[in-house]
Amino acid sequence: MIYRERHCPQEALKCRVPAPYGYRNPFPWPASRDRAWFANVPHRELTVEKAVQNWIRSDGDRFIFPGGGTTFPNGAQAYIEDIGKLINLKDGSLRTALDTGCGVASWGAYLLSRDIVTMSIAPRDTHEAQVQFALERGVPAFIGILATKRLPFPSRAFDISHCSRCLIPWAQYDGIFLNEVDRVLRPGGYWILSGPPINWKKYWKGWQRKKKDLQEEQTKIENVAKSLCWNKLIEKDDIAIWQKPKNHFHCKPTQHRSFCTAVAQNHPDKAWYTDMETCLTPLPQVSSKQETAGGLLDNWPKRFKSIPPRIYQATIQGITPETYSENSDMWNKRISYYKTLNNQLGTGRYRNLLDMNAYLGGFAAALIQDPVWVMNVVPVQAKVNTLGVIYERGFIGIYHDWCEAMSTYPRTYDLIHADSLFSLYSNRCELEDIMLEMDRILRPEGCVIIRDDVDILVKVKSIVNGLEWDSIIVDHEDGPLVREKLLFAVKKYWTAPAASDKTD
Ligand SMILES: C[S@@+](CC[C@H](N)C(=O)[O-])C[C@H]1O[C@@H](n2cnc3c(N)ncnc32)[C@H](O)[C@@H]1O
DSSP states (O other), X not given: OGGGXXXXXXXXXXXXXXXXXXXXXXXXXXXXXXXXXXXXXXXXXXXXXXXXXXXXXXXXXXXXXXXXXXXXXXXXXXXXXXXXXXXXXXXXXXXXXXXXXXXXXXXXXXXXXXXXXXXXXXXXXXXXXXXXXXXXXXXXXXXXXXXXXXXXXXXXXXXXXEEESOOOOTTSGGGHHHHHHHHHEEEEEEEEEESXXXXXXXXXXXXXXXXXXXXXXXXXXXXXXXXXTOEEEEEETTEEEEEOOSOSTTOOOOSSOOBOOOTTTSOTTOOSSOBOOSSBOOOOOOSSTTSOTTOOOOOTTGGGTSOOHHHHTTOSXXXXXXXXXXXXXXXHHHHHHHHHHOTTTTTTSOOEEEETTOTTTHHHHHXXXXXXXXXXXXXXXXXXXXXXXXXXXXXXXXXEOTTSOOSSOTTOEEEEEEESHHHHHTTTSOHHHHHHHHHHHEEEEEEEEEEEEHHHHHHHHHHXXXXXXXXXXXXXXXXXXXXXXXXXXXXXXXBOOOGGGOOO
């Protein structure tokens, strides 16, 4: 699967990507969960291939998403209810989820009404445009694969990881993929598996597999889970759930799995082109078997305001509980100011938001009442690695290097926010390349908010004009004497010509 991982060209492409002819603004959330314009993602393959599984249907000028999936053809709602009978999805203790091999992300889409936010990932493969559909539906997703590199998340990030027939060979390669799931699961987090080999006694014929093979596969998975010190919580009908221990107090290395030791070279939170390993990522030390390694998280929604454990345990250099609280207040003030400058922010006009330099996730937290989701990016060049804090607050995000293309489709985001990004990247790569990438991933008529030193903003403005964005530079919320200024821009609507207009 290496060939489906990220591979960037040596030289960045200097061109803009047109929207397809007939492109329209997506339906607003929550209607977008169930429908999208055909013209925006003109691919009908899955409507045929996955018709029986009810992933997606074609209906004139639009697609309909009935909410089905490979192991839940009757809809994600009923499937999630079944999961809810096995673990508590209601008390706010579970907030962040990862769906590996997500298809069109119906599982994540239906969890949103339970205040659980899912990072849905799948590669660009034969399931044509699956992640693009997820994004078009206003559901968080990005292009990702379990192959040879770590997923771009910190350790101890997700409360749940889920696989519904996601085709990841969990039993193979010394359990390396489950080992990666273990790295990104928080202590006490759950791994949910449905599809082969679960319930093989019932389905072996339908899967066209031999009983013996399936039984062996299941035994291997059980053994990998044991080597990770996971506890098999339950297996009922089509769903099996394991739980990661809340600490490693009793977890002893086995013949098959030792603890990773080279922490200095390969920190648990390092995950940018970092090779996956088969060794077990050690949890922070505890002094008793009752203690949760790394600190207990509050339940949602208290969680997004509380001081995150990584901060009160002083593991993030230079950030104290006081600076964290000040940062939250500052973002509340900034978002109020943004809303006076763009009166569409907070109205439901924008759904998919990107914060390119998210720091502590204050931008996302200040928008918590709005019908939006935010992809919080912590650049790999940031002075401190704060992505773990963002997850501890109950938000999602990824690491990224903005000198490269993002693992997402064109026209992913309705609004892009870039705080001090261009000063971070000055002398690292060309400003123009970062802006071309912003243009690619921004929807027509989408909004950009850039805040930076005035000298940098003036340079940005000259490129903005070439991109055909309407823009204006305005003062900082504290007045004209502050050197930092804000640039608000809107990308103009333009598309490729109609097929018949094309000339050779
Ligand atoms: C049969 S579909 C199931 C989709 C969805 N989970 C459902 O239940 O409808 C398999 C999914 O796994 C994805 N997939 C296959 N190999 C993968 C890998 N190594 N890492 C991540 N996703 C993978 C495919 O792209 C596809 O989205």
